[in-house]
Amino acid sequence: MIKVESSLFLKSVKGELQKLLELLTPSFEYASILGVDTNGFKYEYSAKNSSLEESMWTDRGFVVRLYKAGKVVEYSFNNFSVGDAEKQYNEIHLFAEKALQGNYRLYPVPNETPLVFSFSEDVKTDPSEGDPERIFGKLQSLFTRAVEEDPHVFDARIVYEWVKVSKIFLSSKRDLEQNYMWSQGYVVPMVRESGKVKLLYAAVSGFDGEELIDKMEHKIPQTVHDAVLLLSAESIVPGEYEVLCSPDISGLIAHEAFGHGVEMDMFVKNRALGKYYIGKQVANTIVSMRDTAYPVRHAGSFRFDDEGNLAGSTLIIDRGMLKGGLSDQLSASFLREQPTGNGRRQSYKNKTYARMTNTYFESGSDSLDEMIASISHGYLIDYTQSGMEDPKNWGLQAIAFLGREIRNGAFTGKIVSPVVMTGYVPDILKNITMISGDVELSGSGYCGKGWKEFVKVSSGGPYIKTKMRLG
Amino acid sequence: MIDRITELLENSSCSGWKLTIKETDGAQGYFILNRLEMMRGQKITEITLTVYKDFEEDATKYRGSMSIQLFPTMTDEEMTVKINRAVAGASAVKNRWYPLPSTSTAGTLHTGPVSRFGEHNVLDWISVLAEDVVRHKRERVDFNATEIFLSRNTYWFKNSEGITYSWDEYSGMVELVTTVRGAEGAVELFDIFRFSDYSPSWLDKKIETQINSALDRAESKPLPVLTDTPVLLGRAAVPEFFDYFRYQLTAKAVFQGVSSFKKGEIIRKNKDEMITISIVPYLERSPDNVVIDADGIVPREVIIVENNTVRDILSDIQFGTYLEQEITGISSNITVQPGNMITSDYEQTPYLEAVEFSDFTVDKITGDFGGEIRLAYYYDGKTRVPVTGGSVTGKIEDILDTFRMSEKIVTDGKYCGPEFLYLTGVNITGIGKDNHAR
Structure with missing residues (x-):
């Protein structure tokens, strides 16, 4: 294993950032600076077109946060080098003086304990210096494997993306640095029959380097098989059904149905019903749910958040009871709680919000076979398409690509697609009656707050059995 | 910056390139009910470069490409390393050859009318837009969370075939969460209104539609x-x-x-x-x-x-x-x-x-x-x-x-x-x- 290297750029300007902090400190009650240097490549191979581009997560710049008389302002900038501290101070000061004239909510200054911290994660193979031809060669092999798997496959997209993240956080009491890398890969077979085109995707992701590509091959047979099944899929008869959720769909429910509803900035804005249910039963007593940035190592992991608070693990639901939520610095201050280390930004250009990291249902004790056998008429739902939160009214909207019909405890072979899952979240969670043993996490996509503010997360869980409306 | 990067590209082994630079001067207001949670300012330069590399195999012409980000703080040496890396990456991308737009194919630039947002500083507009929202407040209706963004973006585009363009545009957004207190609790509706020019009458209509919908949802x-x-x-x-x-x-x-x-x-x-x-x-x-x-x-x-x-x-x-x-x-x-x-x-x-x-x-x-x-x-x-x-x-x-x-x-x-x-x-x-x- 090798350590993910520090950013030479951040190292080179750290002294100048400390000068800027010293210039800002006399004028403000609190000042902090987050420096970000993130880079990565995205490779895509398909029959007719390939591409190589810098990752959408690539980012290099800084954000200053300032408190004055309880008012909070921020300034994002990226044209800053050695010798620029005074010029940058003047620009920020000019903005802050004007911006602070508004009618603000007032927040106490963060109660930071002194901390100096530097951490670099390990990866097996660092792809940042990797030969593009070699990586494309690996993707081409996966492509060939996918198209040879079934004659219906007319093309396949094979995607591999790595992202290396370096961040530093500076305040009068904190000097933090972290460096880590995550990767994700997709296998997307495209199948055709009588002019009808369907596609499906399987994803792998994690705190990995180039070694992640090797984990993609075993996904191919099942994904191609299921994509071909979609060609004969029927529309589902709308109604309420017994439902088995795959780990992927369990994660979607954990994330969309409940995770967004316990982001505590939504409590402050009176946008989440969850604030009224702390200490109350919201799920069956067999259900527990967590959000863990550390020590879980997955796509949503980190060691400190974008406000300099250390990452940890939050027990959200404990045996059916809502225990607590996820907070950023401002929501924790307002609610007089300790921040949980969930303050995250899409980029140095964006604001921090309370956000999830790796969110999952904890394991149970049922076997998948027992769960299937227990269903009189229902569906096993798999392959996430999309989801949307509604924490104010606890409505769920989630869409899956595929449902397998189960009657009298056995699969009938009938496939339905797509499957729109809707319902009242506490009903869905209280109707969870069986949970399997193994937790699987998937972090192949990203999470938005509403329709923007994207951050990298993972979600998952074991198989769960519940009831939902399907359409 | 454009000339500097152009010179580095001319000394590289790429077969062609396109370069876009975007400078953003932005302001963002985040409101909870009628008070600010935070104001944010942005001054950001984003540089996107695509390099192309031509090659032949079995008498067939191919054109590979790779897109990268450059940063205004990079030295010439850092940019050169990254450009060379991109050229090497483009050499591994095997796509059928296609031309790049040239001065003869690019066309004449058409921009819309001058945006009214040019009349003030972007930071000043945040309070103007906030007032446009708040004046719709009424009994039973709250705006629990409102985010107002406005940025002035200046673009430069240049490619290896002689095309050069530059233009300005404004990009604005109001994210509005309307909450209505009904007999059976509160309900909300949420939407994002995006725009490039200032029109209070248009914004009024969007907000009124959302309020009326939220009122109806409360009775639904x-x-x-x-x-x-x-x-x-x-x-x-x-x-x-x-x-x-x-x-x-x-x-x-x-x-x-x-x-x-x-x-x-x-x-x-x-x-x-x-x-x-x-x-x-x-x-x-x-x-x-x-x-x-x-x-x-x-x-x-x-x-x-x-x-x-x-x-x-x-x-x-x-x-x-x-x-x-x-x-x-x-x-x-x-x-x-x-x-x-x-x-x-x-x-x-x-x-x-x-x-x-x-x-x-x-x-x-x-x-x-x-x-x-x-x-x-x-x-x-x-x-x-x-x-x-x-x-x-x-x-x-x-x-x-x-x-x-x-x-x-x-x-x-x-x-x-x-x-x-x-x-x-x-x-x-x-x-x-x-x-x-x-």
């Missing part, structure tokens, strides 16, 4: 179980519906085989009400107006479907070249000719008018569509009542011949066309007690 009943009930699809779902055709008729989708449409093909049999869809680079106040596309081509209006027949393909330079199509450039505003449906045509029988979804989506490849209903109106033939919950789902291919379009048109954001669609043969999943599995 659960969506009943409905069978064989037509759906009137309105608001944001309509442009999303037509965006399926825009995607399917791009050269990229056709070339990659995920589109089954062909030029000259009749895609709809209904001759009483024919569809005509155009893709246009400019619509008033649209946040998606395009001055040039990603390749540096000034896009032209493209009629993709005319009187039910595929007339043209939206062609970027790479995939348009592969398909031997005229290069149209890529833009995304959609205009659709009106239909002939008026209220009296549909109010004789029950229908469900769905206006607000959690997130109405259309799968651009399969045409499957659906969304969870946040607000709809159910008309039972006598009365029209607000309903919520449940979902509407369907497939475009199943309704292509039968869907109807309103005579009345709207212009909103990136869309100008029929105000609503009338759909039969779609699934409505209600949440009434009789709605169990069958």
Whole structure:
């Protein structure tokens, strides 16, 4: 294993950032600076077109946060080098003086304990210096494997993306640095029959380097098989059904149905019903749910958040009871709680919000076979398409690509697609009656707050059995 | 900066390049109820470079490319390392050769009218826009969270074939969360209004529509179980519906085989009400107006479907070249000719008018569509009542011949066309007690 290297750029300007902090400190009650240097490549191979581009997560710049008389302002900038501290101070000061004239909510200054911290994660193979031809060669092999798997496959997209993240956080009491890398890969077979085109995707992701590509091959047979099944899929008869959720769909429910509803900035804005249910039963007593940035190592992991608070693990639901939520610095201050280390930004250009990291249902004790056998008429739902939160009214909207019909405890072979899952979240969670043993996490996509503010997360869980409306 | 990067590129081994620089001067206000949670300022320079590398194998010409970000703080040495890395990366991308736009193919730059946002500093506009929102506050109605962004963006584009452009634009957004306190608790509706020019009357209309919808949602009943009930699809779902055709008729989708449409093909049999869809680079106040596309081509209006027949393909330079199509450039505003449906045509029988979804989506490849209903109106033939919950789902291919379009048109954001669609043969999943599995 090798350590993910520090950013030479951040190292080179750290002294100048400390000068800027010293210039800002006399004028403000609190000042902090987050420096970000993130880079990565995205490779895509398909029959007719390939591409190589810098990752959408690539980012290099800084954000200053300032408190004055309880008012909070921020300034994002990226044209800053050695010798620029005074010029940058003047620009920020000019903005802050004007911006602070508004009618603000007032927040106490963060109660930071002194901390100096530097951490670099390990990866097996660092792809940042990797030969593009070699990586494309690996993707081409996966492509060939996918198209040879079934004659219906007319093309396949094979995607591999790595992202290396370096961040530093500076305040009068904190000097933090972290460096880590995550990767994700997709296998997307495209199948055709009588002019009808369907596609499906399987994803792998994690705190990995180039070694992640090797984990993609075993996904191919099942994904191609299921994509071909979609060609004969029927529309589902709308109604309420017994439902088995795959780990992927369990994660979607954990994330969309409940995770967004316990982001505590939504409590402050009176946008989440969850604030009224702390200490109350919201799920069956067999259900527990967590959000863990550390020590879980997955796509949503980190060691400190974008406000300099250390990452940890939050027990959200404990045996059916809502225990607590996820907070950023401002929501924790307002609610007089300790921040949980969930303050995250899409980029140095964006604001921090309370956000999830790796969110999952904890394991149970049922076997998948027992769960299937227990269903009189229902569906096993798999392959996430999309989801949307509604924490104010606890409505769920989630869409899956595929449902397998189960009657009298056995699969009938009938496939339905797509499957729109809707319902009242506490009903869905209280109707969870069986949970399997193994937790699987998937972090192949990203999470938005509403329709923007994207951050990298993972979600998952074991198989769960519940009831939902399907359409 | 442009000259500096150009010089580095001229000393590299790339076969061609394009460079876009965007400078952003932005301000963002975040409000909880009527007070600021935070103000943010931005001064950011973003540099995107694509390098191309030509090579031959077995007498076939290929053109690889790689796109990278450069940063204003990079030294010449750092930029050179990254450019060389990109050239090496482009050499591994084996795509059929295609030309780059040159001065002879690029076209003349057209920008819209001068934005009113130019009258003040972006920071000053935040309080102006906040006042435009707050004045709609009334009894039972709160704006729990409002985010107001405005930025002035200055662009420079240059490529290796001699094209150079520069232009300014404004990009604004109001994210509004409207909460209404009803007898059975509070409900909210959430939306993002994006714009490129200042129009208080337009914003008033958007906010009033959201407030009225939230008031109706507060009074709404659960969506009943409905069978064989037509759906009137309105608001944001309509442009999303037509965006399926825009995607399917791009050269990229056709070339990659995920589109089954062909030029000259009749895609709809209904001759009483024919569809005509155009893709246009400019619509008033649209946040998606395009001055040039990603390749540096000034896009032209493209009629993709005319009187039910595929007339043209939206062609970027790479995939348009592969398909031997005229290069149209890529833009995304959609205009659709009106239909002939008026209220009296549909109010004789029950229908469900769905206006607000959690997130109405259309799968651009399969045409499957659906969304969870946040607000709809159910008309039972006598009365029209607000309903919520449940979902509407369907497939475009199943309704292509039968869907109807309103005579009345709207212009909103990136869309100008029929105000609503009338759909039969779609699934409505209600949440009434009789709605169990069958």
